[in-house]
Structures are given as structure tokens and as C-alpha cells.
Amino acid sequence: MTAPKSGALPGAGAAHAGPAKPAVRNGGDLVVETLSALGATTVFGIPGQHALGLFDALSRSPLHFVSSRVENNSAFAADGFSRATGDVGVLFLSTGPGALTSLAGLQEAYATGVPMVVIASQIPLEGLGARRKGMLHQLDDQKASAANVTKSQRLIQHASGIPSAIQDAWTEAISSPQGPVWVEVPQNVLLDPIMVPPVEDALAEAFDNPPRTELVKEAVRWLTEAKRPAIIAGGGARRGKAEPWLLSIAEKLHAPVVCSPGGNGAFPWNHELSLQSWVEDRYVTDVLEEADVLVVVGSSLGEVTSNYFTMEPRGRIIQIDAEPRVLESNGPALGIRADAGQALHALDDALSGELRNRPDWRGQTPEQLVKDTLAKVQARLDSQDLAKERAFMADIREAVPDTMQTFWDMTISAYWAWSCWDSREGQFHSAQGAGGLGFGFPGAIGGSVGLASQGKPARVLAVSGDGSAMYSISELATASQHNLPVTWLIVDDGGYGILREYMEGAFGKATATELARPDFVALAESFGVPARRVAPEGIRAALEESFAAQGPNVVVVETLLKMFAPTHLGG
Structure with missing residues (x-):
């Protein structure tokens, strides 16, 4: 009997080969050992x-595996794991269809700056670039498919390179700007x-990313x-x-x-200087446009934060971001490429105590301005027949314990x-x-x-619409x-x-x-998951x-929920 070629599945074609032999350490062991x-x-x-070598090695590893x-x-x-804990999320992928199916999820992690290490398997080395072999799951260049949704991509060709490559990938993932890093084996x-x-x-250890001294001074x-x-x-x-x-x-x-949606929680919600997260309301946009110096920390001033590109600041902008491609991408600014924490620490040290001259917003103190602006936002909501929506969101907020983490899909509730x-x-x-779609539940x-x-x-809340729920119902x-x-x-809402x-x-x-959709209660119960259907007023x-x-x-x-209008009808 001819021995299988390197890379052939263990026991392939040998259904009656007898008892399994004791495991021999292989490249999969190096992967899980390094991660641990x-x-x-x-x-x-x-x-x-x-990827079977990875999963066989998992059986000899202390790592806990969660199969979706x-x-x-x-x-x-893996993204949610990292967001909730601050640790690196780790993802194991198979080749071809498995690797490609992950890309939309990785796009979210990449866009949001979530540190992840992705270990993707690959066809045997001798088959790379040789389509005539016609190997199952083969792609012309698999890691090229990940180039748009990961910080970098590596192909490991020798087992001895596994520990250093994964260590380097981990370092890159946690270094600002953080994000997912792709490693193929x-x-x-x-x-x-x-x-x-x-x-x-x-x-x-994360690379240092401090601000330049002259930029802090300016x-x-x-x-x-x-x-x-x-x-x-x-x-x-x-x-x-x-x-x-x-x-x-x-x-x-x-x-x-x-705070932008991504920055929600970075500043105390009820502080006297907090405009909260009403970035989509025109009254808040007006305040930002009126500022003579607008400090933008960790934001590209993108679609949502700029109120869908309607905001036109009249003052100067100081923009701080770890990603150099973000700086001045949506307008001229004093761009400071740095980790936000390091940059604000340096700025705080350089600002010597409370400034003597309190700002004057056209005869108002900043605290009065914030209070009046939030009152205007609430008055606008009062004028829009949104009692059901506002009560629904308030009831969810009252039900959720103060320390509970929440995960929101792209649905009207999340937009609120x-x-x-x-x-x-x-x-x-x-x-x-x-x-x-599909982020919330997984x-x-x-x-x-x-x-x-x-x-x-560990109790958390996921919120989805019926459309987005079907993306992750499995x-x-x-x-x-x-x-x-x-x-x-x-x-x-159908x-x-x-x-x-x-x-x-x-x-x-x-x-x-x-959309046609299932009976979500019956479907959940068929998985052994308790479920109930309630009216909006029973949500709390x-x-x-x-x-x-x-x-x-x-x-x-x-x-059926409606969105609020960020301006009065007619402007």
C-alpha cells in the first residue's frame, strides 16, 4: 500500500486501518501552543x-472552542468576545468557502478597530498557485480575498515559522489602530x-503610538x-x-x-457638558458647526457623525486618530496620528489647569448651551408623534441592568x-x-x-429586527x-x-x-431555547x-417602529 502524500487526511482510504495511533506533535500543536x-x-x-490539524491539536490544548x-x-x-473583554478574539477558518464566508464579519471588525487573530487553513503547499490540481476549496489567492477586511495577511510555509508569525500577528492586532490580522497555514x-x-x-506588546510633540503644542x-x-x-x-x-x-x-455611536460611553451621559449621542439631530450639528475649535477624537467624521455629511464646521478642527488614512479624510484639520488615549493624556498634561477665560457661546455658558440644546432635541421629538418608540426604548433601558453589555444589529431600534x-x-x-446585518446575536x-x-x-442582551435575525438564526x-x-x-415588523x-x-x-419569516417563538423553542411573544408595552x-x-x-x-426626523419638516 502506498503511503499518503504529505497533507493527505489521516486515514483517508483506510476505513479498516485499526486503532488510531498515538498523536504526534505537528504544526497544529504549534498554533494552539502559541495562542495559549x-x-x-x-x-x-x-x-x-x-483545518483538521488545527482541531486535532485543540483536543490537546486548554483552549475552549465555540463552534458556530x-x-x-x-x-x-470573535468580534463580540473582544469588544466585551478587551482581549484578542481568535478565529479558526477552513479554506475557500469557509474563509470567504467570514469576510463580512471581518469587515465589521476591521471598520470598528477590533483586535482579532484569524488562523485560516490553506490547501497543501504544492497546490498553491497550481489550479490544474483542482483541489477542493482552492482559491487563486485566498489571502488576497482578506486584504480589504484585515490589517495584514501572512502565509506560513514552514512549521518552525508558526510561533513567530502568530506572535507578530497578535502584536499587530493589539497595536493602534487595532484590527483583525490574517494568518494562513x-x-x-x-x-x-x-x-x-x-x-x-x-x-x-502593542507598539507605542504617541502624538508628535510639536502637534500637541500647536x-x-x-x-x-x-x-x-x-x-x-x-x-x-x-x-x-x-x-x-x-x-x-x-x-x-x-x-x-x-459621542458618536461608536464612542457611546466614552463621556458621562448626564454630565453638564454632555450632548450625549444626538449626532443625528440638527440642533447638535449646529453647536458643532459653531465651535471655533472642534476636537475630533477617534472618529473619521464619517457619514453618521457628520449627520450624513451635512455638518460644515466654521472653525478649526483638531483631529486625533491612530489610523493615518482617517486624518483629514472628510475635511482639513490639524491631524494628529496617535492612539487616542496617549494623545489625550499628552494634551491633558499640557493644558495647565482650568483655563481662566470661560468660553462664551454667544452670551451663554457651555453648560447653559448644552442644557438648552438637549431641551430643543426633546422638544423636536415631542412634535413628531413618537410616543410608542420613545416608551419602547425607555422601557428597554429601564429593564437592562446598569452593568449589562448590549449588542445591537442594524435595525430601527439600534438606530434609535x-x-x-x-x-x-x-x-x-x-x-x-x-x-x-447579523452582528447582534452572534x-x-x-x-x-x-x-x-x-x-x-455573563448575561448580555442582543437586539435584532426580523430581517437581521434571519442572518444569524442558526x-x-x-x-x-x-x-x-x-x-x-x-x-x-415584517x-x-x-x-x-x-x-x-x-x-x-x-x-x-x-419578508416572509418564521414563527420566531416556535423556532426558538425547537432549539430548546425558551421564548415568548409580548406586546410593546410588555417589553420591560x-x-x-x-x-x-x-x-x-x-x-x-x-x-412597527418609526425613526425620528433630525430636523423639523422643511428644514
């Missing part, structure tokens, strides 16, 4: 033919026996002279753990602060939450980075697993299998609600937005009872 040495505790993914049902959801789960490199000794230690000069400073805190402020210096600077400058959600001591996570699964791994309360099996404490709120509203507003009618009690239960559960609300 770097501090990984959990891996997400789905097994695949070319679709690779895209595995990526969302061919099937034979994972399976072949190795002489490399077990990995005993590995070290990955920013301080602008801020010292400013009469109407204001601040936008984006997602980079949270990722850079810049909250204490953001608060200190705002109080020294008496500067109003608004971008502006009105006070995250309190918990964290607010949404898919606004790339805007794809992201919450990953977040729950991560919090449990840290010994923290993960009910994952939640049930692992008995995860995730409460999934599905707001069922279609793609926000697209319906957009089309009706633009064209007077909606096309292709209505239903959530409170669900949060007190064990394991996963689902709450379904059939209702």
Missing part, C-alpha cells in the same frame, strides 16, 4: 477539511510531524485661545481607553462633548439607540462600523463567552449547545424596516422590503424576567 502562551482562552470557528453554524457568525462572535504544515519543541512562552495653543471649543468622541476614544483624559480636558476647557442609549456602566456595541454570544472566561456576569443552536446566558430581543422607511420617504413606496417586564432566567432565551415583539 499569548493569553488566548477561547477560539471561535467551524472545522473544515484542510456559519463562519460569518464565528467572526461576529497550509494543510500539510498543520499535519506533518515536527521537530520544533513545545512553545513555552510568547510575548506580544493643539494646546489653539485650545487655549478658543472661545467656543467642542469635542466629538468617536470609537477610537473607547478603544484607546481615553475616558479619564477626555473628561479632564472637557472640564478644563468647559467644552461640550458629543445610537442617539438615545445611555450605556451607564455597561458597554454599547453595534454594527455601525461596516453596517452589515456578537452577544461571543461577548457572553468572553465575560464568563473572565469570571464576570446560532440558536450554538446558544443552546453551550447554554449561554444571552437574551435575544427580536423586533418583528420586513427590512429601515429600508422600507427610506424608500417610502424617497419614492413614496417600498419595493422588495417585505418580559426582559426583566428573561434576565433572571438561566441559559439563552428569546423575546419577540411584533411592532
Whole structure:
């Protein structure tokens, strides 16, 4: 009998080969040993033919594996794990279809700056670039497919290179700007026996990313002279753990602060200088336009934060971001490429105490301006027949414990939450980075697993619409299998609600937005997951009872919600 070629599946064609032989250390062992040495505790993914060496090695590893049902959801789960814990999310992928299916999830992580290490298997080395071999799952250049959604891509060709490559990938993932990093290991490199000794230690430290001294000095000069400073805190402020210096600077400058959806929680919601997260309301946009110095921290001033590119600042802009491509991408600014935490720490140190001259917003103090602006926002909402929507969001907020983390899909409830959600001591996570559907539930699964791994309360809330829920409905099996404490709120309006509203507003009618959907309660129960259907006015009690239960559960609300208008009719 001819021995199988390098990379052939163990036992292929030998159904009666007898008892399995003792495992021999191989490249897969080096992968899991390195990850463990770097501090990984959990891996997400789905097994695949070319990745079997990885999964065999997992059986000899302390790493906890969580198997999703679709690779895209595995990526969302690793993303949610990282967001909830601050640790690196780890994802194992098979080749070809498995790798490609993950890309939409990785786009969200890349756009939002979530640190992840992606280990993708690959066909055997001898087949790379040789399509005539016609290997299963083969792509012309698999890692090229990941180039748009990961910070970098590596192909490992020898087992001895595995530990250093993964250590480098981990370092790059946690260095600002953070993000997912792609590592490919061919099937034979994972399976072949190795002489490399077990990995005993590995070290990955984030690269330093401080601001340039002359730019800090110039920013301080602008801020010292400013009469109407204001601040936008984006997602980079949270990722850079810049909250204490953001608060200190705002109080020294008496500067109003608004948080983007990604920055929600970076500044205290009820602080007298907080404009909260009403970036889509024109009254808040007016304040930002009026500032003579606008500090933008960890935000590109993109579509949502700029109120859909309607904001036209009349003053000077100081823009701080770790990603150099973001700086001045949407307007001229004093661009400071730096980690947000390091930059605000340097600015705070350089601003010597509280400034003597308090800002003057056309005869108002900043605190009066903030109070009046928020009152105008509420008055606008009062004028728009939104009592159901406002009560619904308020009831969810009252039901959710202060420390609970929440994960929001791209649905009308999330669009409301971008502006009105006070995250309190918990964290607010949404898919606004790339805007794809299906993030909420698998992201919450990953977040729950991560919090449990840290010994923290692991009950989390996921919020989806009926359309986005169908993207991740198969993960009910994952939640049930692992008995995860995730409460999934599905707001069922019979279609793609926000697209319906957009089309009706633009064209007077909606096309292709209505959806046939399952009985979500019966479907959840078929997976062994308790579920209930409630009216909108019953949402608070239903959530409170669900949060007190064990394991996963689902709450379904059939209702049609509307979005608020950011301006009065006619402007």
C-alpha cells in the first residue's frame, strides 16, 4: 500500500486501518501552543477539511472552542468576545468557502478597530498557485480575498515559522489602530510531524503610538485661545481607553462633548457638558458647526457623525486618530496620528489647569448651551408623534441592568439607540462600523463567552429586527449547545424596516422590503431555547424576567417602529 502524500487526511482510504495511533506533535500543536502562551482562552470557528490539524491539536490544548453554524457568525462572535473583554478574539477558518464566508464579519471588525487573530487553513503547499490540481476549496489567492477586511495577511510555509508569525500577528492586532490580522497555514504544515519543541512562552506588546510633540503644542495653543471649543468622541476614544483624559480636558476647557455611536460611553451621559449621542439631530450639528475649535477624537467624521455629511464646521478642527488614512479624510484639520488615549493624556498634561477665560457661546455658558440644546432635541421629538418608540426604548433601558453589555444589529431600534442609549456602566456595541446585518446575536454570544472566561456576569442582551435575525438564526443552536446566558430581543415588523422607511420617504413606496419569516417563538423553542411573544408595552417586564432566567432565551415583539426626523419638516 502506498503511503499518503504529505497533507493527505489521516486515514483517508483506510476505513479498516485499526486503532488510531498515538498523536504526534505537528504544526497544529504549534498554533494552539502559541495562542495559549499569548493569553488566548477561547477560539471561535467551524472545522473544515484542510483545518483538521488545527482541531486535532485543540483536543490537546486548554483552549475552549465555540463552534458556530456559519463562519460569518464565528467572526461576529470573535468580534463580540473582544469588544466585551478587551482581549484578542481568535478565529479558526477552513479554506475557500469557509474563509470567504467570514469576510463580512471581518469587515465589521476591521471598520470598528477590533483586535482579532484569524488562523485560516490553506490547501497543501504544492497546490498553491497550481489550479490544474483542482483541489477542493482552492482559491487563486485566498489571502488576497482578506486584504480589504484585515490589517495584514501572512502565509506560513514552514512549521518552525508558526510561533513567530502568530506572535507578530497578535502584536499587530493589539497595536493602534487595532484590527483583525490574517494568518494562513497550509494543510500539510498543520499535519506533518515536527521537530520544533513545545512553545513555552510568547510575548506580544502593542507598539507605542504617541502624538508628535510639536502637534500637541500647536493643539494646546489653539485650545487655549478658543472661545467656543467642542469635542466629538468617536470609537477610537473607547478603544484607546481615553475616558479619564477626555473628561479632564472637557472640564478644563468647559467644552461640550458629543459621542458618536461608536464612542457611546466614552463621556458621562448626564454630565453638564454632555450632548450625549444626538449626532443625528440638527440642533447638535449646529453647536458643532459653531465651535471655533472642534476636537475630533477617534472618529473619521464619517457619514453618521457628520449627520450624513451635512455638518460644515466654521472653525478649526483638531483631529486625533491612530489610523493615518482617517486624518483629514472628510475635511482639513490639524491631524494628529496617535492612539487616542496617549494623545489625550499628552494634551491633558499640557493644558495647565482650568483655563481662566470661560468660553462664551454667544452670551451663554457651555453648560447653559448644552442644557438648552438637549431641551430643543426633546422638544423636536415631542412634535413628531413618537410616543410608542420613545416608551419602547425607555422601557428597554429601564429593564437592562446598569452593568449589562448590549449588542445591537442594524435595525430601527439600534438606530434609535445610537442617539438615545445611555450605556451607564455597561458597554454599547453595534454594527455601525461596516453596517452589515447579523452582528447582534452572534456578537452577544461571543461577548457572553468572553465575560464568563473572565469570571464576570455573563448575561448580555442582543437586539435584532426580523430581517437581521434571519442572518444569524442558526446560532440558536450554538446558544443552546453551550447554554449561554444571552437574551435575544427580536423586533418583528415584517420586513427590512429601515429600508422600507427610506424608500417610502424617497419614492413614496417600498419595493422588495417585505419578508416572509418564521414563527420566531416556535423556532426558538425547537432549539430548546425558551421564548415568548409580548406586546410593546410588555417589553420591560418580559426582559426583566428573561434576565433572571438561566441559559439563552428569546423575546419577540411584533411592532412597527418609526425613526425620528433630525430636523423639523422643511428644514
